[in-house]
Amino acid sequence: MKKRLLSWEGLLLAAFATIFAFNAISLPQFLTIPNQINMFQLSIEKVIVVLVMAFVIINAEIDLSVGSMMGLSACAFGWLFQQGVDPVVAIGLCLLIGVLGGAVNGLFVAWVGLPSLVVTLAALIGFRGLARVLVEDRGITDFPDWFDALGQQGLIGPMTFAMISFFTLLVVAWIILEKSAFGRHTYVIGSNRDVAEFAGINTKRHKLIIFVATGLVSAFAGLLYAARVGAVRGDVANGFELDIITIVLLGGASIFGGSGTLVSTGLAILIVLNLRNGMALHNVTGHIQTGVIGFLLIASVLVPRLDLLRRITKKSKGQE
Amino acid sequence: MKKGILTFSPQVLRILALVVVTALIVLFFASQIENYLNGRLFNRISSSVAVMALIATGQTLIILTRNIDLSVGSIVGFTAFATGSVIANNPDLSPVLLVGYAAILGGTFGVVNGLLVAYARIPSIIVTLATMALFRSALVEYSNAKSVTSQNLPAWLVDFPNQVVFSLGEFQFRAGFMAAILVVLTAHIALTRLRPARQFYAVGSNPEAATMAGIDSRRVILIAFILSGVMAGLAGFMFVARFGNITVVAGLGFELKSIAAAVVGGVSINGGSGTVIGALLGTVLVDLIDNSLVRWPVVSEFWREAVLGAMILIAVAADTIFIRRLAKMRAARAHEAAIAAEGAKT
Numbered sequence: 001m002k003k004r005l006l007s008w009e010g011l012l013l014a015a016f017a018t019i020f021a022f023n024a025i026s027l028p029q030f031l032t033i034p035n036q037i038n039m040f041q042l043s044i045e046k047v048i049v050v051l052v053m054a055f056v057i058i059n060a061e062i063d064l065s066v067g068s069m070m071g072l073s074a075c076a077f078g079w080l081f082q083q084g085v086d087p088v089v090a091i092g093l094c095l096l097i098g099v100l101g102g103a104v105n106g107l108f109v110a111w112v113g114l115p116s117l118v119v120t121l122a123a124l125i126g127f128r129g130l131a132r133v134l135v136e137d138r139g140i141t142d143f144p145d146w147f148d149a150l151g152q153q154g155l156i157g158p159m160t161f162a163m164i165s166f167f168t169l170l171v172v173a174w175i176i177l178e179k180s181a182f183g184r185h186t187y188v189i190g191s192n193r194d195v196a197e198f199a200g201i202n203t204k205r206h207k208l209i210i211f212v213a214t215g216l217v218s219a220f221a222g223l224l225y226a227a228r229v230g231a232v233r234g235d236v237a238n239g240f241e242l243d244i245i246t247i248v249l250l251g252g253a254s255i256f257g258g259s260g261t262l263v264s265t266g267l268a269i270l271i272v273l274n275l276r277n278g279m280a281l282h283n284v285t286g287h288i289q290t291g292v293i294g295f296l297l298i299a300s301v302l303v304p305r306l307d308l309l310r311r312i313t314k315k316s317k318g319q320e
Numbered sequence: 321m322k323k324g325i326l327t328f329s330p331q332v333l334r335i336l337a338l339v340v341v342t343a344l345i346v347l348f349f350a351s352q353i354e355n356y357l358n359g360r361l362f363n364r365i366s367s368s369v370a371v372m373a374l375i376a377t378g379q380t381l382i383i384l385t386r387n388i389d390l391s392v393g394s395i396v397g398f399t400a401f402a403t404g405s406v407i408a409n410n411p412d413l414s415p416v417l418l419v420g421y422a423a424i425l426g427g428t429f430g431v432v433n434g435l436l437v438a439y440a441r442i443p444s445i446i447v448t449l450a451t452m453a454l455f456r457s458a459l460v461e462y463s464n465a466k467s468v469t470s471q472n473l474p475a476w477l478v479d480f481p482n483q484v485v486f487s488l489g490e491f492q493f494r495a496g497f498m499a500a501i502l503v504v505l506t507a508h509i510a511l512t513r514l515r516p517a518r519q520f521y522a523v524g525s526n527p528e529a530a531t532m533a534g535i536d537s538r539r540v541i542l543i544a545f546i547l548s549g550v551m552a553g554l555a556g557f558m559f560v561a562r563f564g565n566i567t568v569v570a571g572l573g574f575e576l577k578s579i580a581a582a583v584v585g586g587v588s589i590n591g592g593s594g595t596v597i598g599a600l601l602g603t604v605l606v607d608l609i610d611n612s613l614v615r616w617p618v619v620s621e622f623w624r625e626a627v628l629g630a631m632i633l634i635a636v637a638a639d640t641i642f643i644r645r646l647a648k649m650r651a652a653r654a655h656e657a658a659i660a661a662e663g664a665k666t
Contacts (some may be wrong), residue, residue, distance in 0.1 A: 031352055062445065108637065117388065117445060118589045118636050125576055126629020134621045245446075255443050287568070291457025294450035301442045 008252045008304065012267040019271060023278040029201045030281065035049035039277040041228065044162040046240055047223040047269050049225020050247045051166075051173045054265050057248050058177075059210055060190040060265045061109060065123035068131065068216045069101050073222030075131035078232035087144055094220050101127060102215020106208035124241070130236040141231035145282060151227030162224045169184030169217070174262045186210070191258025218286040239290070246293050247272050250300040272296070324517055330646060331595055334639070336584030338601045342608065349612040356615070359490025365607050370496035371558045372388075373603045375422060376581040377507050378551030380599040381544045384520045385537075385580055386527070387437060387444035388602030389545065392552040392578055394455035396571030399556025401459055404566050411474050418477075419557055426553020427546050434545030435571045438538040452575065460568050470564025481562045496558055503554070508598045524594025527563030538631060558592055580628055581606050584635040588643070606631070 040047075049066050056063045073094040080090035089262045100121065108119040150161045177183035187205050189196040196203050226232050251268035253260025272293065279289050330338070350356045375392050382389045403422045407413055414626040429451070436447040470478055478562040481496030523537045530537050555574075560566055585602025587594025606628065614621045 056409065061413065108633065110638050112640065114636055114640060115589055118583065119633065121576065121634070122629045122631070122632035125580070125632065126626050129623065129625025129627065129629055133626055205564060212392065242449060245449065249446065255446055259493050285460065287457045287460040290453045291460075294453030294457070297450040297453075298436060298442065299447055302436070302440055305440060305442065 003243055009026070009264045009267065010254050011303075012250070012252070012271065014265055015275065016267055016271045018272045019278060022273055023281075027278065029280050030194075030278070033158060035092065035277070035281075037163075038168075039273050041160060043273055043276065044160075044166055045225045045237065046243050047247070047273070048162075048166050048169060048221045048224070049214075049218050049240070049244050050269060051169050051262070052210075052217045053248045054173070054251070054253060054260055054262060055177065055186055055210050055245050056116075056214055056255060057245075057255065058190045058260045059186050059207065059254045061210070062120065062245070062255075063105065063106060063116065063211065063214050064120040064212065064241050064245075065101070065127055066244055067237045068124045068127035069098060069215055069218035070222035070225060070237035070240060071235070072101065072127040072131040072134075073098055073219035074226040074232045074236045075134045075140075075234065077223055079134040080144060082140055087147055090112060091223060094223055095216060098215040098217070098219025098222075099212055101217070101219070102212040103208065105215065106211030109211065110204040110207040111198050126232075128238070131236070135232060135234050137234065139233045143226070143230060146192070147227050149227075149228045151224055152230070155277065160228075161229065165220075165224070170262070170266070177262055181211075182206075187258055241298070242290065243293055246297040246300070250296060253302070255301065268300075275314070330593070330643060331586070333596070335598055335601065338585065338598065338605065339509070342436070342601065342605050345485050345608060345612070346519065349616065351616050352574065352618070353497070353612070356612070362491045363494070363613055365604065366492075366494065366497040367481060367562065368607050368611075369600075370494075370500040371376065371555050371562060372574070372607065373500045373504055373600050374551045374555040374579060375560065375578040376502050376585070376599040376603045378548030378598045379578040380582045380585075380587050380594060380596050381507075381520055381551075381577075382444070382548050383579075383587050384524045384591060384594060385541050385544045386524045387435065387541060387544065388448065388579065389444065389548050390448040390575045391396040391429065391433060391451040391455055392548065392555075393571040393576075394452050394459065394572035395549055395552035396425050396454055396556045396559055396574050397566075397568070398429070398459045398462070399425050399553040400559040400570045401463055401468055401556075401566045401568070402559050404473060404560040407474060407477060408468060408472035415476065416534060419554070422553040422557035423550045424553070425509055426549040426551070426556060428549065430549020431542075434542035437545060438541040440652065453531075455567075467568075468560065468564075468566040473564055477561050478564055496562065500558070503551075504600050510518070511596060521592050523591075543552060577606065577628075581631050583632055583639075586635075586639060588639065589636060626628050648664075 029035050047071070053063065053066065076097055077087075077090050077094045077138050080093060081087060085093070086289060105116070105119055105123055108114050153160060155164060177186065183198065185201050185206055187207055188199065189201060193203055225237060229236075247268045248260070248265060249255060250271065251260060252264035253265070275292065275296075276289055279292065286291075297320045346357070372616075375396065379389055399422045402425055406421060407418055433444070433447055433451055435476060436442050436451075437444045481494060483495040484492045485495055485498050486493050511520065519530070519535050519540045522533065522535055523540045554631050556571070559570060563570075581603040582594070582599045583589055583602070584605055585594070585598035585600065587599055587602075609627060610624055611630070613619065613624050613627060627639060
């Protein structure tokens with residue numbers, strides 16, 4: 001098991017090194033600090049949500065509504081700001097929307113017992129719908145300078161508030177997942193929910209907490225997006241769930257739950273960011289970039305499967 | 321009363337419930353919107369159902385086998401564009417060949433999905449989330465930043481969906497709608513009467529049992545994806561005929577609408593249960609609410625998506641709770657019958 005994980009991490013490392021080297025050689029501007037910062041900045045909201053999505057997937061669930069929640073939170077902020085609500089209060093309310101939205105998902109999944117796929121698919125449509133109700137077909141802009149600065153200006157050196165938040169959350173998420181009982185329970189529930197129940201773990205509460213956290217962090221990421229772009233529209237963060245889920249699965253987490261680590265998720269983040277950055281600098285259009293990400297998603301699930309298949313055939317041959 | 325409910329099968333109950341809900345919604349909006357119940361409402365909904373019912377039928381087949389197809393919207397977009405540009409370049413092409421081209425093209429996309437799901441054993445949600453993006457970018461590449469416009473299309477194609485087959489007073493039954501209904505009815509008869517088609521239900525309700533009964537579940541899942549692709553291809557044909565102007569965003573979001581139509585129509589997301597007639601009624605219901613909200617002055621039309629999301633959640637939750645109750649009631653009745661039989665013996 002450990003060997004297999006190591007080999008997947010090795011593969012990720014090799015892939016990352018290849019893409020990085022290719023970018024560095026073919027693009028003179030790639031290795032500059034502004035480009036590296038820019039590379040993180042452009043996807044910072046997505047990679048923040050990746051951290052909670054890892055918990056969701058290790059827990060053997062899925063949350064398709066994260067992109068819509070980001071959009072809802074950003075649009076709610078825009079709308080509240082337009083109504084003259086104090087921006088600080090508005091931020092608080094948006095985070096509350098994230099908690100409530102996550103709680104709706106969690107309650108339907110854990111208590112009503114519906115598959116998270118359907119619940120969060122409905123939420124994907126519903127949250128996006130609410131975002132559109134709030135801003136309709138307008139764009140809202142002219143936020144206070146300090147708010148825009150949170151997303152755009154370096155706080156420590158060239159590091160923005162969003163980037164610092166990401167690295168802080170990365171450490172927090174790593175500690176929770178690797179060093180706490182909650183993290184261990186996440187794995188146990190993900191690999192076998194019945195066993196977890198018998199071991200006395202409150203699986204319903206656990207799942208609810210994870211969905212609430214996902215809603216909260218997605219709402220936070222949506223606010224960061226609003227701050228970075230300095231404007232919101234109804235389609236903010238549309239389709240972000242594809243990139244987010246791809247990164248988590250590329251990081252070696254099993255879609256069936258129970259496995260995955262934040263270290264290889266971190267590697268997967270670097271791969272996707274470098275790939276997108278390289279493609280953008282080579283003038284590859286957004287739709288094609290999305291196609292490449294889609295391809296990567298299939299490959300990241302297919303490649304370990306092939307490896308497993310080879311082992312099984314080898315084993316059966318050995319037995320003959 | 322309790323025993324009365326049990327005499328109907330869950331499928332029949334679902335369809336009855338849908339008809340009642342649809343009727344209530346029509347009555348509600350009729351009381352709210354002036355001049356609501358007229359021929360135009362029927363014509364508008366039937367034209368849009370003509371496209372969506374095909375996709376929802378394909379999606380139903382997929383969901384029956386415990387899978388999901390998020391790529392149908394992209395398949396509709398690609399086939400609509402490809403069909404449009406083929407006929408624009410070869411205006412003399414026979415209609416049958418054109419429909420065949422759309423169906424085969426859609427089916428080819430379905431093969432890709434089906435092989436990855438059934439034979440590479442990747443969960444369908446992952447495969448189709450990825451192919452949704454892949455097929456869409458294939459369309460962007462193929463279209464080369466051009467779009468199909470209705471001026472380039474032959475008249476027979478543009479006129480086809482609006483040709484009136486027959487009309488009852490104000491209600492016009494148009495060719496596009498009738499063709500879609502014909503496909504849905506064929507699918508329904510096949511699924512209820514033909515042995516091979518029953519395999520979709522078998523694989524979805526209990527894969528292990530299906531395998532033990534000698535059903536090749538991989539092949540069944542592959543076929544479900546191919547048929548879903550074919551349906552999306554046919555829908556692409558209907559789409560280009562109906563709208564004429566096709567850009568790279570054609571069919572965007574159709575996957576969500578088709579899933580909504582299927583689950584609102586009582587197709588169980590856990591597989592193995594549901595009917596295409598239900599999905600058709602679900603399509604009508606979703607479209608009815610869509611069309612009515614636009615005309616309802618009380619709320620803005622931007623509520624449509626939010627309402628759709630809530631509808632899916634309510635439909636699935638209500639169905640799950642209802643089916644659980646029903647199973648309990650059946651178990652209780654079986655228990656009573658067993659006790660009665662025991663009593664009769666002694």
